[in-house]
Amino acid sequence: MRSLLYLCTALAVIALAAWAYRENHLTQQAMNERRALEREIAALTEALSIQRAEWAYLNRPDRLRELVDVNFERLKLIPITASHFGEVGQVVYPLPEARAEFQDGIEVFGAIEHLAGDLHEVVP
Amino acid sequence: MMRTPLRPLARILKARAEGENPDLIERENRRLRQEAQRDRDRSRAETRLLAVALLFLCGFVVLGARMGLLAATAPLELARGVNEEISSARADIVDRHGRVLATNLATHGLYAETRRMVEPVQAAAALAQIFPDIDAARMAERFTDPNRRFIWVRARLSPEEMQQVHEIGEPGLMFAPREMRLYPNGRMAAHVLGGASFGQQGVRAAEVIGVAGTELFFEDRLRDPALVDEPLKLSLDLTVQAAVTEVLEGGMRMLNARGATAVLMDVFTGEVISLVSLPDFDPNNRPAPPTEGEPADSPLFNRAVQGYYELGSVMKAFAVAQGLEEGTVTPETMIDTRGPLTWGRFRIRDFRNYGPQLSVKDVMVKSSNIGTARIMQPIGAEKQQDFLRNFGFLEPMPLEVSEAARARPLLPDRWSDLSVMTISYGHGLSTSPLALAAGYATLVNGGYRVAPTLVKQDRPQLGPRVISERTSRQKKLMLHQTVQEGTASFARIAGYPVGGKTGSADKPNPRGGGYKKDAVLATFASVFPAHEPRYVLVVTLDEPVDTTGPEPRRTAGWTAVPVSAEITRRVAPLLGLRPVGLEVANTALAQGQ
Numbered sequence: 001m002r003s004l005l006y007l008c009t010a011l012a013v014i015a016l017a018a019w020a021y022r023e024n025h026l027t028q029q030a031m032n033e034r035r036a037l038e039r040e041i042a043a044l045t046e047a048l049s050i051q052r053a054e055w056a057y058l059n060r061p062d063r064l065r066e067l068v069d070v071n072f073e074r075l076k077l078i079p080i081t082a083s084h085f086g087e088v089g090q091v092v093y094p095l096p097e098a099r100a101e102f103q104d105g106i107e108v109f110g111a112i113e114h115l116a117g118d119l120h121e122v123v124p
Numbered sequence: 125m126m127r128t129p130l131r132p133l134a135r136i137l138k139a140r141a142e143g144e145n146p147d148l149i150e151r152e153n154r155r156l157r158q159e160a161q162r163d164r165d166r167s168r169a170e171t172r173l174l175a176v177a178l179l180f181l182c183g184f185v186v187l188g189a190r191m192g193l194l195a196a197t198a199p200l201e202l203a204r205g206v207n208e209e210i211s212s213a214r215a216d217i218v219d220r221h222g223r224v225l226a227t228n229l230a231t232h233g234l235y236a237e238t239r240r241m242v243e244p245v246q247a248a249a250a251l252a253q254i255f256p257d258i259d260a261a262r263m264a265e266r267f268t269d270p271n272r273r274f275i276w277v278r279a280r281l282s283p284e285e286m287q288q289v290h291e292i293g294e295p296g297l298m299f300a301p302r303e304m305r306l307y308p309n310g311r312m313a314a315h316v317l318g319g320a321s322f323g324q325q326g327v328r329a330a331e332v333i334g335v336a337g338t339e340l341f342f343e344d345r346l347r348d349p350a351l352v353d354e355p356l357k358l359s360l361d362l363t364v365q366a367a368v369t370e371v372l373e374g375g376m377r378m379l380n381a382r383g384a385t386a387v388l389m390d391v392f393t394g395e396v397i398s399l400v401s402l403p404d405f406d407p408n409n410r411p412a413p414p415t416e417g418e419p420a421d422s423p424l425f426n427r428a429v430q431g432y433y434e435l436g437s438v439m440k441a442f443a444v445a446q447g448l449e450e451g452t453v454t455p456e457t458m459i460d461t462r463g464p465l466t467w468g469r470f471r472i473r474d475f476r477n478y479g480p481q482l483s484v485k486d487v488m489v490k491s492s493n494i495g496t497a498r499i500m501q502p503i504g505a506e507k508q509q510d511f512l513r514n515f516g517f518l519e520p521m522p523l524e525v526s527e528a529a530r531a532r533p534l535l536p537d538r539w540s541d542l543s544v545m546t547i548s549y550g551h552g553l554s555t556s557p558l559a560l561a562a563g564y565a566t567l568v569n570g571g572y573r574v575a576p577t578l579v580k581q582d583r584p585q586l587g588p589r590v591i592s593e594r595t596s597r598q599k600k601l602m603l604h605q606t607v608q609e610g611t612a613s614f615a616r617i618a619g620y621p622v623g624g625k626t627g628s629a630d631k632p633n634p635r636g637g638g639y640k641k642d643a644v645l646a647t648f649a650s651v652f653p654a655h656e657p658r659y660v661l662v663v664t665l666d667e668p669v670d671t672t673g674p675e676p677r678r679t680a681g682w683t684a685v686p687v688s689a690e691i692t693r694r695v696a697p698l699l700g701l702r703p704v705g706l707e708v709a710n711t712a713l714a715q716g717q
Contacts, residue, residue, distance in 0.1 A: 049227060049229070049230070052227060053227045053229050053308055056223065056227065060309045061312060061365075062310060062312075062366075065370070080697040081619075081693060081697060082618050082619025082696070083618070085619070085702060
């Protein structure tokens with residue numbers, strides 16, 4: 001009984017050692033991956049900040065104003081003033097849509113005997 | 125310890141006498157002794173075991189806690205530039221809608237390690253070709269100097285320049301990664317942003333430090349590693365700032381002014397929406413401080429914040445407000461305006477003769493110096509000081525730019541009765557346009573003090589009450605009447621009723637004594653929309669002249685007011701204000717009284 005216990009313990013120690021060895025390597029691998037990812041993130045963040053700066057630079061008010069002036073013929077943009085505001089009352093109501101009319105619909109109005117084929121006296 | 129004998133004589137003798145075996149007594153005693161020994165040993169072993177167990181428990185607890193802690197902390201990615209010795213990280217600055225005002229850009233500096241250089245003289249010649257300001261002979265001398273091992277050649281390179289340096293092929297020329305502060309909007313909001321430069325420099329990185337403006341004021345916040353990814357959100361609106369700059373620049377050119385400044389502020393939150401001071405500069409390439417001439421004429425000088433001037437009649441609004449607040453006058457009280465008002469050797473005159481008497485309202489509308497002085501006279505110096513102190517006119521007006529703390533208002537040495545009268549119409553006490561804007565905000569926001577701020581706010585930041593709700597309502601009406609009937613008639617613009625007060629102050633003689641002739645500081649402080657003011661706009665022009673008429677006109681009504689009106693016309697729609705008719709404003713103001 002006791003030897004069986006010893007055997008089990010020894011086996012457990014071996015198994016745990018193997019597991020720890022594997023975990024160690026997995027951890028190192030994960031850390032390497034993390035470093036690579038960090039480098040990539042840093043590079044992308046930098047690229048992003050350059051793009052943002054570029055975007056801000058291209059959208060600087062001076063340049064936009066020049067572009068508006070250059071393209072005035074096409075765009076006809078002028079600074080917004082009070083006269084560009086409207087009243088709600090100035091907005092046109094949508095025209096009522098024309099009533100739908102069926103072309104090949106079945107006639108459902110009329111005397112009921114037509115529908116039956118025979119002439120019956122309909123008593124109201 | 126007293127040792128018990130194994131064969132105590134008394135018991136032995138007694139046992140012998142009774143015919144018992146005395147050895148039993150000895151055995152009995154021996155057994156007892158052994159048992160006692162065993163108990164001692166056991167208890168000692170137990171203590172030791174317990175101690176060892178405790179030791180192990182502690183170890184495991186520490187290990188377990190550490191593992192638990194590691195497992196529980198959120199995985200965090202190392203921010204860029206943080207783990208280096210010199211941190212170049214610096215948060216962006218954005219406007220109230222998130223548009224970038226200042227950001228960092230990765231670039232490279234150039235340095236030389238002379239011991240690795242193969243052909244230093246040729247390299248120096250090639251560098252001189254790329255950079256015209258480098259002298260080839262001097263650079264070659266530095267490269268070949270045996271005492272030097274390391275030389276900075278350039279603080280920052282453009283990508284093209286970097287490629288050209290690469291093409292020299294000199295192994296001793298090295299590139300140092302750098303973060304550069306970039307202001308993509310150029311001169312826009314230059315005085316607010318200030319500028320940045322390099323602090324401590326290393327080969328792998330260089331500190332980017334602020335040198336002025338918000339960059340310097342928020343130095344710690346911008347470089348805080350925990351907040352580096354969170355941009356600093358200012359209260360400025362880039363679009364509005366651009367429009368104000370454009371109009372103000374045009375006005376300054378047309379009126380031949382030496383300088384100009386405009387402050388646009390929210391009357392409830394104190395947020396500065398736009399702050400322009402002209403002439404300005406490019407923060408990407410901040411000029412050196414001037415070594416000669418008047419420092420106040422330098423482009424670096426922030427006129428709105430640092431410029432404490434005697435602003436003239438715009439200050440009458442506060443004198444009249446105090447009269448109303450103290451209850452000594454009502455808007456209809458008639459004031460004696462016969463002039464000149466003589467006080468000792470000093471005479472107070474009006475711009476024109478306004479007749480024998482004016483109502484308090486008309487003193488304000490027509491801007492009578494004599495009338496204002498007479499309103500203030502009975503109130504006295506002490507009350508005037510308290511009143512102006514509550515508005516913040518007696519201390520430097522704080523703002524989140526590094527320059528704000530350096531300028532101070534100029535107060536009279538002795539606050540005499542004459543000072544009371546001159547200060548009532550804006551002479552003898554200097555005020556910055558920013559402080560004036562804050563004062564007008566208090567006049568029209570219901571009477572609460574507001575602290576101007578450059579940081580975006582979420583809710584109104586009303587301070588302690590300075591004047592009553594009723595006085596505030598009366599002031600709103602008077603400011604509107606000044607525009608409708610008085611000196612600021614050019615401020616009438618379609619759609620946006622404006623209230624305001626002009627001020628044309630003679631500039632003091634810099635060499636001391638008296639005032640300059642034909643040199644006027646024209647100011648217009650306005651609020652809009654007049655019936656429920658949301659914004660206050662202060663426009664100040666330095667020595668403007670309107671030469672369109674037969675003779676040059678210098679008063680604010682002809683200079684600052686038209687410029688201010690054009691700014692309001694452009695900016696009010698951008699601020700999302702709905703245009704209203706004049707009659708709406710008139711009705712609302714009349715009902716409020």
